[in-house]
Amino acid sequence: MAALRRGLGAALVAVRVRVRVRVREGSWNAVNATLISPDAYSESAPSPSSVTYAVANPVLIDNSVDSATTEIKIAPTLLQPRVVVYDGVCHLCHSGVKWVIEADKDKKIKFCCLQSRAADPYLRISGLQREHVLRRFLFVEGPGSYHQGSAAVLRVLSYLPQPYSVLSALMIFPAPLRDAVYDYVAKRRYEWFGKDDDCLVLKEKELLDRFIDREELMQRTCSHRES
Incomplete structure (x- = not known):
């Protein structure tokens, strides 16, 4: 023993x-x-x-x-490429998203409302805060590659079929000049075009299949109805 x-x-x-x-x-x-x-x-x-x-x-x-x-x-292991993070309550931004969805027949571009929690990992990898994206929308093209403002607009256009992709050639213009025009409109977008209380895509649910935060948005809608 x-x-x-x-x-x-x-x-x-x-x-x-x-x-x-x-x-x-x-x-x-x-x-x-x-x-x-x-x-x-x-x-x-x-x-x-x-x-x-x-x-x-x-x-x-x-x-x-x-x-x-x-x-x-724990670090996220799966993030999607070519994601547009934009101000979901802005009428002008929403109209732009609808136009891209209609033009993007190959469904290369995906979207996410800035007001969603699903936007958080994309903000982190870009080193941005929400207030930064409220001024200039964010296009996360891939790992280590993201764009804002006029550069984001032109990079999105580059993925669309012709003739829209040809417009990406406007990148040859100096960034300060391009961003000056972008910022002028962005600062006045609520005044000129209006805003909503929640992500506008919820009013056009047929667009939701292009949104990476669709589940969160739908859950939010259900919660509002129950309350």
Whole structure:
């Protein structure tokens, strides 16, 4: 019996050591984790409301091995490319989105209302706040590639079929000149065209299949009805 107890004790110590080594290795290997990697984009990715989160490369906030409250930041692994994040309550912006949807027969461009939580990961990877996008809408073209203002307009046009894509050649004009025109209209858009209380796309639900935040918008509508 004494020999059996000694054997069990030795095995338990070995398991504890092995677990501690694995935890330390996990914390060391997690140092280089980033918000998003170039291969994180997917053509068929789900909307951020149903985005998959992985713990393959976690960042351990508390490196204490014996801590029972270790927090883990988890980075989104799937974000969609060519997403327009725009002011969803602006009538002018909504009209522009409708025009792009009608022209974009190949459905290359997707949309997201700035007022949705689904816009958060796209704002984070672009290093922008919501007030920045209220001034100039955001086009997230891909990993490490995003545009605002007149540049965003022209990059969106470049994905449309001809003759619309030809308009992207206006990029040859200096950015300060292009953005001056954009900003002049953007600052007066509510006064000239009006605004709504919620994302205008909810009034034209046939457009929702092009929106990555459609599930969130529909849930919000249901909540309003119930209340």
